[in-house]
Amino acid sequence: MFALVDCNNFYVSCERAFQPHLEGKPVVVLSNNDGCLISRSAEAKALGLRMGEPYFQVKDQLQRHQVRVFSSNYALYGDMSGRVMHYLSSRVPDVEVYSIDEAFLDLRGMERYHGNLAAFAQTLRQQVRKRTHIPVCIGIAPTKTLAKLANRVAKKVPTLNGVLYLDSEPRRQWALAQVPVEDVWGIGQQYATKLHAQGITTAAHLAAMSEGWARKHLGGVVGARLVRELQGVPCLTLAPSEDGTLARQSIACTRTFGKPLSAYPDVLGAVAAFTTRAAEKLRRQHSAVHLLTVFISKNRFGTEPPPYTFSTTLQLPVATSDTAELIRYARTALKRLWLPNTQFKKAGVIFDGLEAAGQQQLSLFEPTAKIKQRDRLMADLDQLNTRYGTGTVGFAVAQVYKGAAGVEWAGRQQQRTPAYTTNFEELWHIQMDGPRLPRRP
DNA sequence: TCTGGGGTCCTAGGACCC
DNA sequence: TCTGGGGTCCTAGGACCC
Numbered sequence: 001m002f003a004l005v006d007c008n009n010f011y012v013s014c015e016r017a018f019q020p021h022l023e024g025k026p027v028v029v030l031s032n033n034d035g036c037l038i039s040r041s042a043e044a045k046a047l048g049l050r051m052g053e054p055y056f057q058v059k060d061q062l063q064r065h066q067v068r069v070f071s072s073n074y075a076l077y078g079d080m081s082g083r084v085m086h087y088l089s090s091r092v093p094d095v096e097v098y099s100i101d102e103a104f105l106d107l108r109g110m111e112r113y114h115g116n117l118a119a120f121a122q123t124l125r126q127q128v129r130k131r132t133h134i135p136v137c138i139g140i141a142p143t144k145t146l147a148k149l150a151n152r153v154a155k156k157v158p159t160l161n162g163v164l165y166l167d168s169e170p171r172r173q174w175a176l177a178q179v180p181v182e183d184v185w186g187i188g189q190q191y192a193t194k195l196h197a198q199g200i201t202t203a204a205h206l207a208a209m210s211e212g213w214a215r216k217h218l219g220g221v222v223g224a225r226l227v228r229e230l231q232g233v234p235c236l237t238l239a240p241s242e243d244g245t246l247a248r249q250s251i252a253c254t255r256t257f258g259k260p261l262s263a264y265p266d267v268l269g270a271v272a273a274f275t276t277r278a279a280e281k282l283r284r285q286h287s288a289v290h291l292l293t294v295f296i297s298k299n300r301f302g303t304e305p306p307p308y309t310f311s312t313t314l315q316l317p318v319a320t321s322d323t324a325e326l327i328r329y330a331r332t333a334l335k336r337l338w339l340p341n342t343q344f345k346k347a348g349v350i351f352d353g354l355e356a357a358g359q360q361q362l363s364l365f366e367p368t369a370k371i372k373q374r375d376r377l378m379a380d381l382d383q384l385n386t387r388y389g390t391g392t393v394g395f396a397v398a399q400v401y402k403g404a405a406g407v408e409w410a411g412r413q414q415q416r417t418p419a420y421t422t423n424f425e426e427l428w429h430i431q432m433d434g435p436r437l438p439r440r441p
Numbered sequence: 442t443c444t445g446g447g448g449t450c451c452t453a454g455g456a457c458c459c
Numbered sequence: 460t461c462t463g464g465g466g467t468c469c470t471a472g473g474a475c476c477c
Binding site: 248 | 442443444445446447448449450451452
């Protein structure tokens with residue numbers, strides 16, 4: 001039996017945890033660069049605001065309805081996510097952290113300890129709320145796809161109190177009938193259009209199709225698995241995460257610039273900074289990379305015709321996690337791509353072909369002692385930046401100064417809340433109020 | 442003025458190997 | 460008439476996820 005725990009309107013809920021007066025009011029959180037709406041409170045959804053809507057297009061509407069607007073605060077959300085996941089891991093032996101706001105739990109054998117699984121899920125829900133102020137819903141079912149579906153129904157139907165356990169055939173059938181086919185996990189826009197054209201409009205319709213049909217119409221083995229899972233046959237297993245982090249197979253750092261850039265040194269600075277960040281992620285999971293892609297993009301919403309994006313991939317002779325070396329390669333790649341007199345809006349660095357660090361094939365010509373030295377240098381760099389804050393020590397070309405107001409590519413973030421839980425400079429202030437100060441447990 | 446940033450898996454086809 | 464039969468690895472592209 002699987003459970004899917006999903007935080008409600010996660011980013012908005014994180015902001016509300018530190019600003020309780022936002023409860024019951026419409027709230028939205030914006031993407032990087034204050035670009036789009038990526039998290040909406042129930043009240044904001046009720047106003048008709050859509051996921052991914054460009055901020056500038058709905059600014060007036062937001063103002064009219066006094067919607068509270070926040071820039072995204074990933075330091076806060078990451079930390080709050082860690083707290084939720086840590087608690088879940090303490091209650092269940094196997095947890096797969098599926099995204100920043102979702103986790104699958106393996107509930108096999110848990111009845112023995114907790115009796116009814118629905119009651120256990122209610123306890124989890126209340127405890128997460130009490131410990132972190134984050135509201136969650138929980139779906140429980142024999143397959144991951146049905147657990148996702150149960151979660152969706154639990155979110156939608158208020159009388160379920162945030163938990164739905166598909167423990168019988170009638171319940172499964174009922175839940176399948178509640179969910180539009182486009183809301184099934186694995187059905188995106190392409191497939192949804194295709195399915196509607198064939199009269200398949202609910203999860204129940206889809207579950208009634210044959211495996212062979214699914215294989216033919218929904219992308220081969222993926223579709224076949226999807227339909228079997230809806231029918232209650234487990235095809236997907238839990239991939240437990242170690243200490244809440246998953247070793248990635250690719251690592252990227254990409255950003256839209258705050259303003260268009262056409263000067264080479266500016267874009268190089270951005271690319272070097274992105275390489276630095278990606279290399280930090282790489283070392284955190286003890287990997288080395290042997291494929292490095294750099295891309296730069298023009299404004300894709302303008303009047304210019306495509307192509308908008310130019311990219312190149314380098315195969316590195318020896319896998320590495322050395323920031324300096326990676327910046328050198330990134331610079332080579334960027335030089336290859338560069339177009340003069342062109343305005344770029346976005347750039348990115350992507351690492352593929354990751355290997356375990358230390359396992360890489362060594363170069364015939366690089367002395368081992370020197371490699372060890374570089375490894376130590378990188379470890380010291382990471383330690384300093386962890387201790388004193390991101391960007392404390394870096395490479396000049398990346399121009400990442402601590403607290404820098406102005407790297408050229410910096411994006412807008414006009415409404416960011418403090419990093420309440422991860423930065424000493426931004427800790428939550430509690431106003432002392434004389435003798436009437438309530439005692440906190 | 443203004444439109445995010447990460448990821449995953451699968452398939453088909455080509456190059457190359459014996 | 461008749462033109463092998465297996466593999467592997469890599470890449471590009473397409474679908475999906477949050």
